[in-house]
Amino acid sequence: MPGFELFGDKEREQVRDVLDSGVLMRYGFDGMRNGHWKAKELEAALAQRMQSKHAHLVSSGTAALTVALASAGIGAGDEVIMPTFTFVASFESILALGAIPVLVDVDDTLTLDPSAVEKAITNKTKVIMPVHMCGSMADLHALQQLCGKHGLLLLEDACQAIGGSYQGKPLGSVGDLGCFSFDYVKTITCGEGGAVITNNEAYYQNAHKYSDHGHDHIGNDRGAEQHPFLGYNFRISELNAAVGVAQLARLDEFISLQKRNYHILREALSIVPEVTFRRVPDGGEENYSFLSFFLPSEEMAQKAHKALGTNGVDACFYWYNNNWHYYRKWEHLTDKKALGKLPEEVIKGLPDYSKTDFSASDYWVGRTISCLIKLGWSEKEMKERAKKMVEVIQSST
Numbered sequence: 001m002p003g004f005e006l007f008g009d010k011e012r013e014q015v016r017d018v019l020d021s022g023v024l025m026r027y028g029f030d031g032m033r034n035g036h037w038k039a040k041e042l043e044a045a046l047a048q049r050m051q052s053k054h055a056h057l058v059s060s061g062t063a064a065l066t067v068a069l070a071s072a073g074i075g076a077g078d079e080v081i082m083p084t085f086t087f088v089a090s091f092e093s094i095l096a097l098g099a100i101p102v103l104v105d106v107d108d109t110l111t112l113d114p115s116a117v118e119k120a121i122t123n124k125t126k127v128i129m130p131v132h133m134c135g136s137m138a139d140l141h142a143l144q145q146l147c148g149k150h151g152l153l154l155l156e157d158a159c160q161a162i163g164g165s166y167q168g169k170p171l172g173s174v175g176d177l178g179c180f181s182f183d184y185v186k187t188i189t190c191g192e193g194g195a196v197i198t199n200n201e202a203y204y205q206n207a208h209k210y211s212d213h214g215h216d217h218i219g220n221d222r223g224a225e226q227h228p229f230l231g232y233n234f235r236i237s238e239l240n241a242a243v244g245v246a247q248l249a250r251l252d253e254f255i256s257l258q259k260r261n262y263h264i265l266r267e268a269l270s271i272v273p274e275v276t277f278r279r280v281p282d283g284g285e286e287n288y289s290f291l292s293f294f295l296p297s298e299e300m301a302q303k304a305h306k307a308l309g310t311n312g313v314d315a316c317f318y319w320y321n322n323n324w325h326y327y328r329k330w331e332h333l334t335d336k337k338a339l340g341k342l343p344e345e346v347i348k349g350l351p352d353y354s355k356t357d358f359s360a361s362d363y364w365v366g367r368t369i370s371c372l373i374k375l376g377w378s379e380k381e382m383k384e385r386a387k388k389m390v391e392v393i394q395s396s397t
């Protein structure tokens with residue numbers, strides 16, 4: 001991660017096709033487009049790569065989450081279980097529908113703890129939304145069993161984990177619905193973009209309509225389309241999709257570069273007795289976009305992270321103090337700071353997060369350092385970086 005590091009001729013060629021025809025819109029204009037349908041082409045390639053029946057592109061990963069939830073009929077007052085360690089998009093996408101984000105602890109996988117999830121289930125719960133943060137997954141088997149037992153949907157936020165797998169299935173394809181982001185810093189990028197994948201025909205039909213104002217996409221006359229329900233505009237443009245066509249074709253190349261660099265770093269850090277690694281559930285394979293590890297205490301992790309920075313080792317993250325990714329800094333959610341009035345269901349239903357006990361999350365995330373794995377680092381650079389990291393961590397702990 002990220003795919004923009006390896007942006008080149010293939011991406012330019014795809015974009016040029018779109019610029020040559022001048023059709024920047026994914027629907028219609030059949031006669032003008034010289035046969036180029038970049039969004040459709042990327043959807044077909046993504047569905048195939050993800051072993052899913054359907055893929056539908058939208059304007060962002062956040063839009064993908066909202067569209068996925070909407071396509072399954074999630075609305076006002078429905079509860080969606082999500083982790084304390086994620087990106088703010090998780091609760092934004094839920095709140096956009098008037099539904100309620102229910103935050104739940106993470107464990108040593110740095111994703112949803114199934115036993116904490118079970119405790120949070122109420123008669124309003126509709127969805128469990130694990131987030132495959134930093135390229136790795138929760139115990140999806142345990143979450144699937146909970147979904148079966150309580151009649152819930154499993155929606156995977158695979159925005160940071162494209163290319164990873166679980167029990168042989170691509171991440172994103174395990175749940176009822178899966179979402180990807182192709183924003184500028186993700187493993188593959190469209191500039192901005194996202195996708196919903198599903199095997200469920202009804203959800204797919206809802207998703208493509210909902211993300212284009214509710215248009216039914218029947219027939220060639222855009223103006224004559226019916227609108228079976230209310231929608232919104234979450235469309236992707238052909239320019240963005242064109243970049244994605246080139247990037248998706250390189251996904252396996254990107255993953256193998258990440259994997260090589262990840263293992264160089266992991267092997268080097270393994271000799272440090274204080275370092276333990278994030279748990280990957282049985283049957284899971286990461287996409288190797290980050291290497292995440294624990295130090296024995298919060299103080300040691302903070303000290304090591306600071307020392308890495310002052311010694312010029314960039315791209316290492318301490319999420320515990322991060323504004324975007326950890327619940328401690330989400331006061332806009334805790335204090336319900338909306339521009340307008342929030343729906344009554346949300347005001348009433350939102351738990352008081354200033355009082356919730358997330359000490360289990362604090363225990364894990366407070367001790368975590370994650371190192372971004374760049375595609376552009378050569379084997380030699382990676383070995384030097386790994387050696388430096390070991391030295392810095394050893395002298396700081």
Ligand SMILES: *Cc1c(COP(=O)(O)O)cnc(C)c1O
Pocket residue numbers: 059060061062063086087089090131132133157159160181182183193194
């Ligand atoms: C990036 C990201 C999103 C949102 O994607 P955008 O395309 O930036 O809207 C959602 N969830 C996670 C875990 C992400 O990392």
